Amino acid sequence: MRHTTITDLAKKLGISASTVSRALSDHPDINDNTKKRVRKLAKEYNYKPNPIAQSLKNNRTTIIGVIVPEIQHDFFASAISGIEEVAYHAGYTIIVCQSNENFEREVVNTNALIQQRVAGIVASISQTTKNSDHFKSVIERGIPLVFFDRACEDVSASKVIIDDSKSAFNAVTYLIEKGYKKIAHFAGPKALEICKRRLEGYAEALNKAHIHISKELICFGGLHETDGYNSMDFLIKQNIIPDAIFAVNDPVAIGAFQRIKEAGLRIPDDIGIVGFSNNKITTLVDPTITTIDQPSFEMGKKAAEILVGLIENENKSVKPKTFILDAKLIIRGST
Amino acid sequence: MRHTTITDLAKKLGISASTVSRALSDHPDINDNTKKRVRKLAKEYNYKPNPIAQSLKNNRTTIIGVIVPEIQHDFFASAISGIEEVAYHAGYTIIVCQSNENFEREVVNTNALIQQRVAGIVASISQTTKNSDHFKSVIERGIPLVFFDRACEDVSASKVIIDDSKSAFNAVTYLIEKGYKKIAHFAGPKALEICKRRLEGYAEALNKAHIHISKELICFGGLHETDGYNSMDFLIKQNIIPDAIFAVNDPVAIGAFQRIKEAGLRIPDDIGIVGFSNNKITTLVDPTITTIDQPSFEMGKKAAEILVGLIENENKSVKPKTFILDAKLIIRGST
DNA sequence: ATTTTTCCTGCAAACGTTTGCGATTACGTT
DNA sequence: AACGTAATCGCAAACGTTTGCAGGAAAAAT
Known part of the structure; x- marks a missing residue:
């Protein structure tokens, strides 16, 4: 099966390809009757212009x-x-x-x-x-x-x-209002703007509430589950236990989530968690995870x-x- | 910035476009020296043939x-x-x-x-x-x-x-061996071959174990979470409580999972669940869900x-x- | 009858590439 | 000197479309 070309139509109708082209694009130069004949045949043959030729x-x-x-x-x-x-x-x-x-x-x-x-x-x-x-x-x-x-x-x-910064600010402020005091941040790669901004928002919220920003509560890592898992693992092994975690995104939150459960700590009683993105997963784990809906x-x-x-x-x-x-x-x- | 064409190269070199084309495709007709000159200039101008023209x-x-x-x-x-x-x-x-x-x-x-x-x-x-x-x-x-x-x-x-049928058969056989007796199947649209085959595998496994196939334990629905939720809801409202569920896929399993939890039933003690596909979610919920790894x-x-x-x-x-x-x-x- | 205008249509080029075939040159052979 | 044969290379067509321009025919104006 070959594709029908504009020349095929032209030959059938005994007119030139250029006329067919113009007829199909409703050019005013073309006689109405000719247009009708062309359109009819084009439909009959299911003609569609070759996009490659057009692109050229x-x-x-x-x-x-x-x-x-x-x-x-x-x-x-x-x-x-x-x-x-x-x-x-x-x-x-x-x-x-x-x-x-x-x-x-x-x-x-x-x-x-x-x-x-x-x-x-x-x-x-x-x-x-x-x-x-x-x-x-x-x-x-x-x-x-x-x-x-x-x-x-x-x-x-x-x-x-x-607005990554503002969203992060809101999330952390919410945690503070909820009564959490020792809030950690599992941050992403510094090279990524969005991660920088989320970190900024986190810092601003603490500042505004006059909470000291502790460097040991900020863990840098990647954006995957394992990164959240490892960060949490690192804190636990150092015996630094925050009472809440603001994760740079949901996978990282989930990773932390798993390590926390493994440690026998309760969520949200011992540690609260906030993620970022509203991935589907956050509604499926138990407890469901507070997060920021990134549409x-x-x-x-x-x-x-x-x-x-x-x-x-x-x-x-x-x-x-x-x-x-x-x-x-x-x-x-x-x- | 325009794209360099083969004609541009030809003009610069004072030769024809066809020679350039052949030189670049290492045609034996072309003098080695010419090939070298062409290749050098092509590299210099970062020439890449226009894929649209080639496609035409x-x-x-x-x-x-x-x-x-x-x-x-x-x-x-x-x-x-x-x-x-x-x-x-x-x-x-x-x-x-x-x-x-x-x-x-x-x-x-x-x-x-x-x-x-x-x-x-x-x-x-x-x-x-x-x-x-x-x-x-x-x-x-x-x-x-x-x-x-x-x-x-x-x-x-x-x-x-x-092999959907065989995989389903294996999963259900495993459930039977585990001691589950009243095994329900949350099936997908009958129009989809894969769903038909999974249903077949389910039926075969029960047959082989001489377990009666009860129609009320087979719930047809779609392939989404809500479908699993609704199927489970339907069973619960009819007071038909299976001791295990083989779901046509993971989302459906997750849906059932949620409804079971809402009903206050325990997994796997009251009801066992098997999904299909090994979606990431199945490792993140608690308990994690038995499933078939579909690569x-x-x-x-x-x-x-x-x-x-x-x-x-x-x-x-x-x-x-x-x-x-x-x-x-x-x-x-x-x- | 001649010119102008209007209406319609076709020719040919262009987009960038590839390729069959023919042309040119150089070189060796008789 | 005449010819054959490689070795190189260019011309032109083709892929399917669009479009400026020219041209022809018919109708209208002079």
């Missing part, structure tokens, strides 16, 4: 590139889903790449997307991203770019984020909507904007 | 299309990740579409991928897929197609699946590997094969 003309496809650290991760899977949803309805398809939290691979992916002449890119950067030259060259090429959640600060592109699906949707807007208003080069979505504290059993 | 010639891209019911779903996110991994190393990119368990959308997605001239398609069908005409037209067009997990039985394509990442990888093989050996039209991956019963606290 426009030097651009109708594909949106997506770069995320890890597809499996709840947050990103859900964001991708939001992006796909918007793209689908706007007539785009999405190419998904994962950097595996690896800088080099992120660069390769970005260049591959540029190569492929994607119409635009939605990205969330890896933990190990050292510089942003690859994203800058996206901008230079005039390819619309939107970051979500994890953005490159020195790239002039729109972003969809949440992943909506962030993906919003980012894609902005991107589509940029793609379709290419003339007006709008100034990059930062969109801050609401992240609400969801109080559950762990506090 | 070949009438095929280097993109692999992926269709799944839901990207967010743990199993599929992980499978996509496996597909991406293989594709990346084989020099392909992946376009990801989700059907949202909707038949019409699956058809639209499939046609869009055909339109885009993808090199091949990896798919897992939706719950509501009524017929397979869209997949048949993929085959007719000569586009390689591989199913994973949920396959269309009447389409002649390779599949990567697990999602590996299934994605395997499917992609087969697909790449098919794409690159296009001449030899191999007979479709079915690959059955191992799915092991993982015994945990819930039984």
Whole structure:
């Protein structure tokens, strides 16, 4: 089965390909009767223009590139889903790449997307991203770019984020109001902006309540379960037992959760826990975990909507904007 | 910034574009010295052939299309990740579409991928897929197609699946050996082959142990948490309390799990639970849930590997094969 | 009858690449 | 000197689409 081409239609009708093309795009030059004949035959043969040929003309496809650290991760899977949803309805398809939290691979992916002449890119950067030259060259090429959640600060592109600092502040303030005093923070990689901001929020909340910030209560680590587990393990072995933990994200909270249970401590009586992201898991463990709802699906949707807007208003080069979505504290059993 | 073209190089070197093309593909007609000059300049300008122009010639891209019911779903996110991994190393990119368990959308997605001239398609069908005409037209067009997990039985394509029936049989047999007698099954939509097979395995295990199969212990529903919750709720309200539940998948198991806890019943003492898929969640709840490890990442990888093989050996039209991956019963606290 | 205007349509180029075939040159052979 | 044979390379077409421009025919105006 071959695809029907515009020339096939032209031959059948005894007219030229250019007339068919114009008829299908409702060009005023073309006779109404001719248009009708063309449209009828096009429908009959289920003709659809070859997107590759169109792309070659426009030097651009109708594909949106997506770069995320890890597809499996709840947050990103859900964001991708939001992006796909918007793209689908706007007539785009999405190419998904994962950097595996690896800088080099992120660069390769970005260049591959540029190569492929994607119409635009939605990205969330890896933990190990050292510089942003690859994203800058996206901008230079005039390819619309939107970051979500994890953005490159020195790239002039729109972003969809949440107010990490404020959210962290709220969560920790809530813990303080609940009566918790010795509040630890299981922080993420210092290189990631969002982690820095969550740490800032934590510190601000303590400051405001005139609680001394103890360095030994701040444990740096990665973003996975094992990191939370290890941090908690480290504290326990040093016999430093906080009465509450604010974790940089849910997996880390879950890791701490497990180690606490292993230690025979009770949640929330002995130790309270607050996570970050509102992963599904937090509603399934016992007790359920207090967390901050990071609207992943909506962030993906919003980012894609902005991107589509940029793609379709290419003339007006709008100034990059930062969109801050609401992240609400969801109080559950762990506090 | 424009992309460097083959003509740019040709002009700089004062030779023709065809010579440049041949030089870069190491054609024997071309003088070694010329090749060197061409390669050097190509490197200098970081020349990469325009994939769109190549696609137009070949009438095929280097993109692999992926269709799944839901990207967010743990199993599929992980499978996509496996597909991406293989594709990346084989020099392909992946376009990801989700059907949202909707038949019409699956058809639209499939046609869009055909339109885009993808090199091949990896798919897992939706719950509501009524017929397979869209997949048949993929085959007719000569586009390689591989199913994973949920396959269309009447389409002649390779599949990567697990032995659902046998796995279910093993799980239920294990429950019987453990001493459970009144074993319920929370089944999935009858339209899905995999659900049918899991039900079969359940029935076989009971038969073999000469346990009567009671219809009231088989609850049909969907594949989500709420379905498991509702099934359990239904049983409880009818005062039918099984001593074990074999759920069609993990979300359903989790749903049942929650309702059981709400009812004040103990797991595994009052009711044992077995899930299916080995989602991460099953290790995080208390007690952890016995389940069948469905190697999602590996299934994605395997499917992609087969697909790449098919794409690159296009001449030899191999007979479709079915690959059955191992799915092991993982015994945990819930039984 | 001639010119102008309007309406419709086709030609050809362009996007960037690949490739069959023919052309050119150099070199060795008779 | 005449010819054959490699060794190199370029022309042009093709993939399918879009679009500026020119051209033809018919209708209207002079």
